[in-house]
Amino acid sequence: MHELSVTSYLVDAVDTRARELGATRVLTINLVIGERSGIVDDSLRFYFEMLAPGTLVEGAALTVARTSLRFHCAACERDYGPSGFDFLCPNCGAPGEVVDDGSDLLIESLEIET
Amino acid sequence: MSARTVKLVEIAERVLVDNDQVATGVRSRLEAAGVLAVNIIAGPGAGKTSLISRMLAALGGRARVGVIEGDISGSVDTARVLAAGAADAVQINTGGNCHLEADMIERALADLDLSALDLLFIENVGNLVCPTHWRLGEHVKLCLVGASEGDDKPLKYPEIFAVSDVVVLNKIDLIEFVDFDHARFVESVRALNRNAPIFEVSCRSDAGIDALAGWLQAQRKRLGEDFQCASR
Numbered sequence: 322m323h324e325l326s327v328t329s330y331l332v333d334a335v336d337t338r339a340r341e342l343g344a345t346r347v348l349t350i351n352l353v354i355g356e357r358s359g360i361v362d363d364s365l366r367f368y369f370e371m372l373a374p375g376t377l378v379e380g381a382a383l384t385v386a387r388t389s390l391r392f393h394c395a396a397c398e399r400d401y402g403p404s405g406f407d408f409l410c411p412n413c414g415a416p417g418e419v420v421d422d423g424s425d426l427l428i429e430s431l432e433i434e435t
Numbered sequence: 436m437s438a439r440t441v442k443l444v445e446i447a448e449r450v451l452v453d454n455d456q457v458a459t460g461v462r463s464r465l466e467a468a469g470v471l472a473v474n475i476i477a478g479p480g481a482g483k484t485s486l487i488s489r490m491l492a493a494l495g496g497r498a499r500v501g502v503i504e505g506d507i508s509g510s511v512d513t514a515r516v517l518a519a520g521a522a523d524a525v526q527i528n529t530g531g532n533c534h535l536e537a538d539m540i541e542r543a544l545a546d547l548d549l550s551a552l553d554l555l556f557i558e559n560v561g562n563l564v565c566p567t568h569w570r571l572g573e574h575v576k577l578c579l580v581g582a583s584e585g586d587d588k589p590l591k592y593p594e595i596f597a598v599s600d601v602v603v604l605n606k607i608d609l610i611e612f613v614d615f616d617h618a619r620f621v622e623s624v625r626a627l628n629r630n631a632p633i634f635e636v637s638c639r640s641d642a643g644i645d646a647l648a649g650w651l652q653a654q655r656k657r658l659g660e661d662f663q664c665a666s667r
Contacts, residue, residue, distance in 0.1 A: 323533050323565040331450045342444055352450070357594045359564045390593055392626060407590070407619070408626035416626045422597035426450045426568060432443050 392417035461572025468549035479561030
């Protein structure tokens with residue numbers, strides 16, 4: 322929903338880090354993006370192609386690892402995803418506790434050329 | 436000429452790291468002035484401006500309150516909160532952006548006399564998704580939902596409930612008319628967030644308004660004592 326803003330921050334942040342690291346260019350940007358973060362891959366890539374020229378990230382590949390909303394049921398000692406109707410444990414029906422809210426927006430690592 | 440080398444470097448930073456740095460600066464300025472900032476996040480029509488107006492009335496002379504109004508366009512909300520007794524108010528028009536960012540708050544602070552304030556409400560753009568990701572330098576992230584929007588909001592927009600410091604359910608006077616399943620709502624919020632207090636209010640009848648105003652006052656008093664929101 323807000324890929325232009327996010328991608329703009331992404332390009333600036335990676336360009337800055339790459340310069341600090343003495344890179345001549347960035348080959349790959351490895352991202353971790355939660356499924357619930359409102360970021361659509363196609364839009365991210367579209368804006369990336371638009372914003373990257375003239376920076377060290379021009380031509381870089383984007384890899385996106387997805388995380389998702391996960392809960393933990395203490396009684397059943399297991400993790401589970403939401404059913405869509407509630408956040409209850411599908412095994413015992415008790416309410417679990419969130420362990421990952423699926424809203425990550427992380428730059429995990431960069432493959433750079435120096 | 437030296438050979439080029441390729442290496443993998445771990446970064447492990449938020450994509451929005453530059454925004455977060457500006458937000459940290461905003462928070463430092465607020466704390467130096469003893470101002471508690473509350474970022475209000477809600478969908479359109481949940482009652483953000485009404486809640487601010489009722490907080491102004493409930494706090495009365497006990498706190499000097501400033502407001503930053505974020506909207507895509509227009510300044511009707513700024514006029515409303517000034518009429519309701521805000522000490523100062525600044526309008527931010529995002530021009531289409533679906534959320535406020537920290538540098539917008541930094542610029543708005545230039546138009547506010549922080550030394551004349553105790554509390555600053557930041558009314559984010561009406562949207563339960565995008566504002567979640569942008570830290571603004573606030574001390575309290577307040578998620579507001581109206582009962583008439585339905586009890587399924589935590590199921591559909593879980594991240595905002597997961598990261599909020601306080602959840603406010605507004606329009607409780609409408610519950611009996613709109614098939615709002617109260618137990619289901621509370622259970623869903625609790626699954627996402629064990630600690631955030633849930634306040635149930637009506638901006639029409641003033642039910643619950645004093646309790647929320649009291650909680651905000653308590654958060655304000657804790658500023659300067661290594662502030663960490665009480666819910667964390």
